[in-house]
Every structure is written in C-alpha cells, then in structure tokens.
Amino acid sequence: MITWFKLATRNLFRNGRRSLFTVMAIGLGFAAVNALGGFTAYIFTSLEDSYIHIQGNGHMSIFKKGFLEEGKLDPTRYLLNEEDVRVIDEVLQAHPEIRISTPELNISGLVSNGEVSTIFLASGRVSSKVDVIRSRSRTKVGNMRLFDGDPMTDDKPNGLGMSQGLADQLRFKQGDTVVVMAPTVSGQINALDGQMLQTFSSPVEALEDKLMLVSLEFAQNLYDTTSVDRINVLLNDGLLTQPMRATLQSELAAHGLDVEIKTWNELSTFYTKVKNMFDVIFLFAFLIVFTIVVMSVVNTVGMAIMERTREIGTLRALGVKRRGIVGLFALESMLLGLIGSLVGVLLTLAVWSSIATFEPTWIPPQITRRIPLEVYLVPKEMLWSLLALMVLSLLAASLPARKAARMEIVGALGHV
Structure with a gap:
C-alpha cells in the first residue's frame, strides 16, 4: 500500500503546474465554502443571541x-x-x-x-x-x-x-x-x-x-x-x-x-426566514464549488491518462489488474482532494485571522449601530468539507480511470 502511495505522489509531481492549479482550485473552493459557513454561523448565533439575550426574551x-x-x-x-x-x-x-x-x-x-x-x-x-x-x-x-x-x-x-x-x-x-x-x-x-x-x-x-x-x-x-x-x-x-x-x-x-x-x-420568525435564506445560499455555494472541483479533477486526470497511456499499457503488461489502474488514478485524485483541502484549511485560517486582526465593522439586520464583523471557525464543517472534497475528487476520477483501465495492452503500448 505504501508503494502505491509513493507512486501516486510521484505521479502528481510529474506535471507540477497542472497539479498546483487543481490544488489551488480545490483550496479556494474549500476556503470559500468554510468562510461562508463561518459567516453564516456568526449570523445565526448573533440573531439567536439578539432575540434571547440582547432583547431580553x-x-x-x-x-x-x-x-x-x-x-x-x-x-x-x-x-x-x-x-x-x-x-x-x-x-x-x-x-x-x-x-x-x-x-x-x-x-x-x-x-x-x-x-x-x-x-x-x-x-x-x-x-x-x-x-x-x-x-x-x-x-x-x-x-x-x-x-x-x-x-x-x-x-x-x-x-x-x-x-x-x-x-x-x-x-x-x-x-x-x-x-x-x-x-x-x-x-x-x-x-x-x-x-x-x-x-x-x-x-x-x-x-x-x-x-x-x-x-x-x-x-x-x-x-x-x-x-x-x-x-x-x-x-x-x-x-x-x-x-x-x-x-x-x-x-x-x-x-x-x-x-x-x-x-x-x-x-422569532425573522430568525427562521434568515436561516432558510442562508441555507439556500450555502447550498448554491457548495454546488458551485462541487462543479469546480469535479471539472478540475476530471481535467487533470483526463490529461494524465492521455500522457500516460503507454505507462498504463506497461503496468498492464507487468500484471497490474484493471482495478489496480483504477485504484492508482483514484488514489492520485484523492491525494489532490486532500492536499487541496489542507490548503483550503490554511486559507480559511488566514481569512479568519485577518478579520480578527483588522476588526471590520458593519450594520446587520435588526441592529442599527455598526458592530464588529466576525467569521467563526466551525471545525465540524471544515472536517465534513475535507471529507466531501476527497470523496468528490475520488468519484470525479472514477469514469476516466475506468476508461483507461479498459484499454487493450497492445494498443496502449503502441500509443503515440
């Protein structure tokens, strides 16, 4: 298993620029979703606290x-x-x-x-x-x-x-x-x-x-x-x-x-309406990130398969089964998702620390004075985002990887 991980890692660095762009796309998507999730958590907490405590209800x-x-x-x-x-x-x-x-x-x-x-x-x-x-x-x-x-x-x-x-x-x-x-x-x-x-x-x-x-x-x-x-x-x-x-x-x-x-x-009917609105916004944001991740991974894996057709034929000639080929590309894609998500964690922390340092202010609904703008860190959402992006990356690679695994050995070895 360790050998497969080493091989998948080396393959990612064979075209470092393309892998870097894919990682950054995943990382930015991760950061966008979690920054929005942190802001949403701040809004929900503030509205709840406003009704319960500040308004004294x-x-x-x-x-x-x-x-x-x-x-x-x-x-x-x-x-x-x-x-x-x-x-x-x-x-x-x-x-x-x-x-x-x-x-x-x-x-x-x-x-x-x-x-x-x-x-x-x-x-x-x-x-x-x-x-x-x-x-x-x-x-x-x-x-x-x-x-x-x-x-x-x-x-x-x-x-x-x-x-x-x-x-x-x-x-x-x-x-x-x-x-x-x-x-x-x-x-x-x-x-x-x-x-x-x-x-x-x-x-x-x-x-x-x-x-x-x-x-x-x-x-x-x-x-x-x-x-x-x-x-x-x-x-x-x-x-x-x-x-x-x-x-x-x-x-x-x-x-x-x-x-x-x-x-x-x-x-507090206002809280319910705002929560429903932000739930829809968050869903749309996640769908956009989902599309970006899937398209980026499919493009990366597709280009890798085209460039490594003869390598696939060689591996098949050496006795690697079709599921081994699929597993190799799936592992590479999962590593892309993992590395991209870790980059996203760092970007999310950077956004959070910047807002905490500079303390921007705004006027939210139901508050008529300027108050500090906050973005909460939500570890649970970050963990779920990491797992979701890894799974999405894995699934996005499945179709092109299966197509590559079905290649005839002779045809793959003679591919130019």
Whole structure:
C-alpha cells in the first residue's frame, strides 16, 4: 500500500503546474465554502443571541392558551393573573436548569408632549431581570451600549425609553416629562406621567416612530391591572429548551393552568426566514464549488491518462489488474482532494485571522449601530468539507480511470 502511495505522489509531481492549479482550485473552493459557513454561523448565533439575550426574551415564553391568536382582539381575557403568575413561579423555581424568569406586559396607547399626540407600542418589564438576561450574551454586541441616555432601573418605575424616531417626532429630550394615555382593562381612559431616560433605534424601521420601553409597574398602572401577558424564561443551557418545554407544559397542566409555551425560534420568525435564506445560499455555494472541483479533477486526470497511456499499457503488461489502474488514478485524485483541502484549511485560517486582526465593522439586520464583523471557525464543517472534497475528487476520477483501465495492452503500448 505504501508503494502505491509513493507512486501516486510521484505521479502528481510529474506535471507540477497542472497539479498546483487543481490544488489551488480545490483550496479556494474549500476556503470559500468554510468562510461562508463561518459567516453564516456568526449570523445565526448573533440573531439567536439578539432575540434571547440582547432583547431580553429568554429561551421560551409562557402565555395563556389562545393569547397569540386572539390576544390582540381581547387582550384582557388572555392575561395571566396574580395567582397564575404565583403558581408558574413556584413551578419554575423548582428547576435548577432555569436561570431566571421575568414577567412582561405589552401595552399600546397614545403618547403626548402636551401639544401633539401619536400612538405608541411598549413592553413593560422588570429592568433588573432583563439586565441579568442581557449579561448572559455570548456576542460582542451584548457588551455594547445600544441606547443613548441613562439605563432603566427598578428604582425609577416612571422612567421610560423611546425610539429615536418617536422622540424626534414629539421633540422629546432626555429628562423631559412624557404624558402616556391608554384604556385600562375595564375600558376607562387612564393617563400617567413618565420621564424619558433614553433613546434607542428600533430594529424594525416601520416601528422607529412607535416603540417605547417602560417598567412593568408603569405598564400595569397604566392598564390598571396586576396581570401580565407572558413570562419569559432563560435557561442555563439553550440545548435544554425543548426538553424543558415539555416538562414545564406537563407540570403547569397538572397545576390546572391552561397555558402554552413557545420557544424563542418559534416566536422569532425573522430568525427562521434568515436561516432558510442562508441555507439556500450555502447550498448554491457548495454546488458551485462541487462543479469546480469535479471539472478540475476530471481535467487533470483526463490529461494524465492521455500522457500516460503507454505507462498504463506497461503496468498492464507487468500484471497490474484493471482495478489496480483504477485504484492508482483514484488514489492520485484523492491525494489532490486532500492536499487541496489542507490548503483550503490554511486559507480559511488566514481569512479568519485577518478579520480578527483588522476588526471590520458593519450594520446587520435588526441592529442599527455598526458592530464588529466576525467569521467563526466551525471545525465540524471544515472536517465534513475535507471529507466531501476527497470523496468528490475520488468519484470525479472514477469514469476516466475506468476508461483507461479498459484499454487493450497492445494498443496502449503502441500509443503515440
């Protein structure tokens, strides 16, 4: 076997320039696929981290059954009351897998500067608990300050944040008093004064002139209720999301609660759409690389067979069987794939280190500030790419190698 490897290696260097071009084609294809795969992994991780940690939504959310379908039409009917929240908290606290849980109440109404009013959409949360969720972020964005002004804290229940477009529309500045109006759960109009602490940019352009952040206490006082519309749950390990959902669903049902639990990826439709899009892009990129590799190897092996026809005849005359000829060319092709893939690994590392060194920035979807661009190293994908390219190289050589092995010995020896 060692002799065959030596022979295959020497044959590759007989026409070094052609082999070099083939190796570089495979290497560049390998690097392109894995650089795209690393960027895709970065995008997926960032979107996941943005929804779970940066936006403070956690790995799953607990709703009263029917809220997501009918809650907008009759929100008060599908709120979780104080007793519901107490029972849910007791169940959640019994599980060490849960890092923290926090209630949330989404509200809407009118916000006014005393002269002009406009509609708003706001989420009411417990600031200290949201900060704990954000502190678990695994990305560089999680350490960035994504607002201008003062942070929202539990000791400022009337403090609020406002999207930059909404603040500009009503000419609000940090520290200004804001009048917020909304119907209570009983249908009466209620109004509260708040103080604007910060401005932020909306992740959705259409909501840039509508979004606000308020404390849970402020939202409940405005709606004149002690209920919430969901409880967000953060786990210590995201891999436990599905098992924990099943466990919590059965335990809460056993306590007589008619609730439904949705995971973060079910609620984040944007993540699902982006993932599907990048999966298609990655498939097209791999098909392009597949075509390049196959054509390069077929060309290299085909040219080698034409140049080495008499050598093939000599080997056959010396007793080498047809499968031996096929095996020799297949081994040469597999070595081309292996060497090309190793070159691709080096090129991928070069791309990764360059990006890590120069730290380019960009503005991704749902983030309105420039953030560092990253490309992750994904060893599993690199290993699969290496194996796939070796197999592709092997298969690409099979047809011309079989054709060469079927040559008549006399005809091959007399080939000019």
